[in-house]
Amino acid sequence: MTNLEIAELLRKVAAAYLILNENRFKIIAYERAADSVEHLTSEVKDLWNDGKLKEIPGVGETLQKHLDELFRTGHVRHFEEVLGKLPASIYPLLLVPGIGPKKAYKLVSELKLNKAQTVIEDLEKAAVGHKIAPMEGFGEKSEADILANIETYKKGAIKENRMVLSEADQVALDVINFVKAGGGVKHIDTLGSLRRQVSTIGDIDISVATTEPETVIERFITYPHQKLIEKGPTGASLLLHNGKQVDLRVQKPEAYGAMLQYFTGSKNHNIKLRSLALNQGKSLNEYGIKNTKTNKLSEYPTEKAFYEAIKLPWIPPELREDRGEIEAAIHGKLPHLVELPDIRGDLHIHSSYDLESSHDVGAQSADLYLSEAARLGYDYVGFSDHNPSVGNHTEEQIVEIMKRRKDDYEHKYYSWVQKVLKTRTPLRKASAGLPQMFLMCEVDILPDGKLALPDSAFDYVDAVVVSVHSSFNQSREVMTRRVVTALTSHEKVRIFGHPTTRLLGKREGVEYDWDLIFEACKKQNIALEINAHPSRLDLPDNIVYDAKKQNLRFSIDTDAHAVDQMILMKYGVSVARRGWATKHDIVNSQEYNDFKDWLVKGAKP
DNA sequence: GCCGTTTTCGGCCCGACTGTTTTCAGTCG
Numbered sequence: 037m038t039n040l041e042i043a044e045l046l047r048k049v050a051a052a053y054l055i056l057n058e059n060r061f062k063i064i065a066y067e068r069a070a071d072s073v074e075h076l077t078s079e080v081k082d083l084w085n086d087g088k089l090k091e092i093p094g095v096g097e098t099l100q101k102h103l104d105e106l107f108r109t110g111h112v113r114h115f116e117e118v119l120g121k122l123p124a125s126i127y128p129l130l131l132v133p134g135i136g137p138k139k140a141y142k143l144v145s146e147l148k149l150n151k152a153q154t155v156i157e158d159l160e161k162a163a164v165g166h167k168i169a170p171m172e173g174f175g176e177k178s179e180a181d182i183l184a185n186i187e188t189y190k191k192g193a194i195k196e197n198r199m200v201l202s203e204a205d206q207v208a209l210d211v212i213n214f215v216k217a218g219g220g221v222k223h224i225d226t227l228g229s230l231r232r233q234v235s236t237i238g239d240i241d242i243s244v245a246t247t248e249p250e251t252v253i254e255r256f257i258t259y260p261h262q263k264l265i266e267k268g269p270t271g272a273s274l275l276l277h278n279g280k281q282v283d284l285r286v287q288k289p290e291a292y293g294a295m296l297q298y299f300t301g302s303k304n305h306n307i308k309l310r311s312l313a314l315n316q317g318k319s320l321n322e323y324g325i326k327n328t329k330t331n332k333l334s335e336y337p338t339e340k341a342f343y344e345a346i347k348l349p350w351i352p353p354e355l356r357e358d359r360g361e362i363e364a365a366i367h368g369k370l371p372h373l374v375e376l377p378d379i380r381g382d383l384h385i386h387s388s389y390d391l392e393s394s395h396d397v398g399a400q401s402a403d404l405y406l407s408e409a410a411r412l413g414y415d416y417v418g419f420s421d422h423n424p425s426v427g428n429h430t431e432e433q434i435v436e437i438m439k440r441r442k443d444d445y446e447h448k449y450y451s452w453v454q455k456v457l458k459t460r461t462p463l464r465k466a467s468a469g470l471p472q473m474f475l476m477c478e479v480d481i482l483p484d485g486k487l488a489l490p491d492s493a494f495d496y497v498d499a500v501v502v503s504v505h506s507s508f509n510q511s512r513e514v515m516t517r518r519v520v521t522a523l524t525s526h527e528k529v530r531i532f533g534h535p536t537t538r539l540l541g542k543r544e545g546v547e548y549d550w551d552l553i554f555e556a557c558k559k560q561n562i563a564l565e566i567n568a569h570p571s572r573l574d575l576p577d578n579i580v581y582d583a584k585k586q587n588l589r590f591s592i593d594t595d596a597h598a599v600d601q602m603i604l605m606k607y608g609v610s611v612a613r614r615g616w617a618t619k620h621d622i623v624n625s626q627e628y629n630d631f632k633d634w635l636v637k638g639a640k641p
Numbered sequence: 642g643c644c645g646t647t648t649t650c651g652g653c654c655c656g657a658c659t660g661t662t663t664t665c666a667g668t669c670g
Contacts, residue, residue, distance in 0.1 A: 061653055065642035096643045134659095136668050175661060228670090239670090266658055283670085298655090303670065310654040315647080321655055366646080 037106065039073050039080055045115065046070035046099075048127055051137040052118050055126070068094040071304065075357075077550075077578045081107055125155040132156065132189045134181060146171055160186050184263075191279060199280065200540050201607050202570040204230050204237035211242060211259055211282055218255025220248035222289050227299040231353045233610035235573045236540055239281040243299050245292040256284045291324050293336035297343070298322035304358035305351075312362060313346045320346070354613040359581065373613040374592075376606050378625040382409065383418035383476060383635075384501055384533060384565065384593030385602070389444065391437060392429065393422035395505065399598035402445060403452040408599045409471040410456070415628045418474035418635075419445065420501045420533075420593075423489045426482070431490045438489075438496040442475060449473045472628055474498045474635060478533055483507040485521030487529070494528050499635045501565065501593075503533030504546065512547040519548065523556040530635055531591045532557060534567040534574040542571075550579065554586050561638055563591040563623045566615075568608025569601070580615025591623045 037045075050066035072094040073080055083089055084107045089100045102112045122141065129140040143149065147167060149158045160183065162168055168179040199207070208226045216224060221244055225231070228241030246252045249269065257264055257272050259282075265273040271285035287295035298306065298321065310320045319326040324335040325345055336342040340350040348365045352373055355361040364370050385405055386398035398405075402419060409417040421441075424434045453470055478501045480488035487502060494500070502522050510518065523529055535553070536545025557564060564583055567574045572595070575583070580590065592608035594601055612622060619625045623634055633639040 059642080062642050064653075068643080094643070098642060134668070138667060173661070173666080177660060181660085241670095268658060270657070299670095301670080303654095306670095307654055311652095314652095314654080319655080322657095 037081065039076055042080055042103070042106070043070040043074035046073065047130075049115050049118055051127070051130060051140075052122050054137040055122060055141045056118070065094065065096075069099055075578070077582050123150055123152075125149050125152040128152060128155050129159065132159075132182075133185045135185070142171070142173065143168070156186060156189070188275075198236040198238050198541060200236060200570040201230070201233065201573070201610070202604070204240060207276070207278075207280055207282070208240050208242065211240065211256075211284075214259050215242070215244065215252060215256050215284070218251065220246050220251040220255075222246055223292060225296065227296065228283075228301060231300050232302065232356055233354050233607075233614060235576065235611070239283055241283050241285075241299055243285045243287065243292075243295050245289040245295075246286055247288060249286040249288075252286050253284065285322075287322070290337055291335040293338040293340070293342040294320075294324045295322050296339045300353050300356060302357050305356035305362070308358050308362050309346070316346060318346060352613065354610060355616065357614075359616075371616050371618050374609060374617050374619045374622050374625060376609045378619045378622065379414075379592060379605055379609065380627060380631065381414045381416035381418070381471065381624050382412075382594050382596070382602060382605065383474065383531060383591055383624060384420045384478065384567070384595045385417060386421050386478075386595070386597045387419055389419075389421055389441065391421050391441060392424045394425035394427070395422040396597055397421065398596070402448050403455075404599050405596070405602070406449070406452050406471060406473070407456070408602050412602065412605075414471045416472040416474060416624075416631060418476040418499070420476040420478040423477055423479045426480075426488045431492070434490055435493045435496075438477075438493040442496040445473070445475050472632075476500055478503055479529075480505050481519060481522040483510070483518065485518040485525070487522055487525055491526065494526060497528065499528050499530040500526075501531040501533040502529050504537050508537060508543070508546055510546070512549060515546050516549045516552050520552055520556045523553075523560060523562055527560070527638055529560065529562060530638075531563050531565050531593075533565045533593075534572050534595065535564055536574050536576065536579075538572065538574050538576070540571050540573065545574065545576065550582065554583055554588055557588055558586075561589075561634065561640055563589045566590050566592045566608045566611050568592055568594045568604050568606070568611070570604060570607050573607060573611050575611070575615075577611050577614035580612060580617060584615055584617055584621055588621075589623050590617060590621055593624070 046066050047070045050063050053063045072092055076092065083091065084103060089095060089103055102114060105112050123144050126140040126144045129135050143159060147162050149155050151158065163179050163183045168174050168182060169176045208230060212224050215221060223245040225243050226241065227243050229237050230240060244252050253272050257267060257274065259274060260277060261274040262277050263275040265275055271283065273281060273283045275281050285295060285299055313320045317328050319328050324333045326333050336345060343350045349370060351361050351365050351370065387402040387405055388398050388400055389402060390397055406417065424437045456470060475498050477489065477497045481502050481504050482488055483506060523532060538545030564575055566580060590612060592605065592612055594604050596602045624631065
């Protein structure tokens with residue numbers, strides 16, 4: 037059973053308990069355990085195998101017993117007993133927006149919707165036949181809402197509705213400019229998961245500091261949309277034509293700090309923060325901090341002041357996932373996270389130089405990438421074109437191609453340097469020299485773990501990135517062995533590229549026994565890549581977090597296939613930050629000489 | 642059902658919005 041399936045099961049039990057009027061804290065406990073399981077890095081089943089179930093936050097003695105029974109026997113008698121008290125057709129309805137456990141139960145029992153497979157269609161028919169409006173607690177409006185929400189559900193179920201970060205940035209920027217143009221805006225920010233830089237974004241959250249809330253909200257709801265979801269004095273929500281939801285909230289400038297904090301989340305971070313505050317006699321909300329004795333509300337214009345009022349330092353948004361950041365803040369142990377200006381070079385770049393590979397070449401020639409690297413103030417850059425295809429060449433031909441490539445690149449580099457120095461192209465960093473070049477290669481890890489570059493061809497590169505580009509469906513064991521073999525097969529293997537090979541919204545990442553991968557990387561002083569391309573963001577942040585705990589190092593690279601993709605570095609930095617990485621955890625935040633010692637001589641980073 | 646910098650017992654985040662209600666329940670984030 038996968039983590040997602042287990043989380044779903046726990047949520048079903050929580051929903052059943054809610055309908056059965058169980059103790060509400062028990063319900064919360066099940067929901068919390070479900071959240072926790074869903075966000076876990078490791079498979080619950082593996083933890084069970086290792087006797088580590090109790091390490092899952094929110095899973096106590098009782099749930100451990102239940103999960104143990106689940107893995108031993110395939111089912112949990114207690115869960116089946118609880119779920120069996122209610123018709124199975126209520127659970128699919130919970131996926132429809134606006135329908136929670138209570139409504140689902142009422143609809144199912146009063147309309148006798150007993151077929152779980154067709155319950156949504158059956159409900160739709162009931163609504164069309166005006167069977168819902170006469171029911172107690174429902175009306176004309178809720179009947180129409182149910183129809184509309186079933187539509188939304190169907191659309192969402194068909195196409196993946198989450199955005200990658202760069203796409204969310206675009207949408208947010210457009211809305212922000214539109215709202216700003218309406219006037220009355222003192223500050224405007226994107227909050228929620230976008231501010232926390234989660235790898236995929238569901239809704240866009242925007243907040244505005246203003247003394248004219250009505251003007252701002254009225255302006256916002258004229259942004260082109262297909263549906264006004266809700267509107268009140270504190271904000272509004274729109275469903276855009278592209279199917280994305282945008283929520284806007286307003287707050288007066290004096291109390292804006294509380295709004296920023298509240299709306300940034302995450303939910304679990306806020307819950308923990310509020311319970312911490314309660315212990316100090318303070319109650320947190322989006323307006324400020326209430327003294328629980330006097331009921332007096334204090335306001336804070338900035339987020340920093342808000343955190344300080346509950347005796348905490350300001351916590352970077354990327355950390356706000358309840359992964360230990362509040363405890364770290366209490367003890368003054370928040371990490372000093374890596375920042376974009378710390379990055380000194382990009383090691384995974386594809387130019388248009390044709391290596392007769394079976395993969396894509398880049399869009400422009402090397403000198404244009406070099407100029408962009410100079411503009412970005414980088415100290416070095418590595419060209420990691422794909423290796424020549426193995427199927428179409430003999431070993432001798434591959435060596436010949438690599439040899440010729442080295443000569444060509446070196447020639448290109450020196451003529452670029454000469455050209456730049458002669459024309460005195462203005463560089464961002466006037467004092468620094470031009471970026472140095474490393475000649476690298478992105479080498480396929482073949483299905484059997486061999487590298488797709490013959491040993492004798494390694495003489496013509498400084499170092500290589502190794503990556504999986506085929507046979508993604510191998511088992512976890514085979515895949516782990518494959519990669520470990522590759523990582524330990526040549527001393528010039530320095531970076532493990534886009535390790536999980538995931539493509540957000542398109543392809544799931546492959547699975548490894550990460551402990552073995554980490555061990556191999558450590559042994560060889562290899563860096564795990566954090567691929568910054570918004571559709572990859574690979575390593576995923578939760579694995580960065582685990583790897584960082586085991587003292588692994590990372591290389592943040594763009595995998596640019598065009599010059600204009602080199603600015604995507606910021607998304608990779610976000611992933612590193614979400615994984616708690618500092619400047620010292622990132623190999624390419626080192627200055628040139630130290631970096632070269634690691635890359636070329638294999639020194640400890 | 643979980644959990645611990647007041648606690649192994651006694652707490653458990655907080656408010657907005659909506660529809661159907663004459664005061665609240667359900668859902669959501």
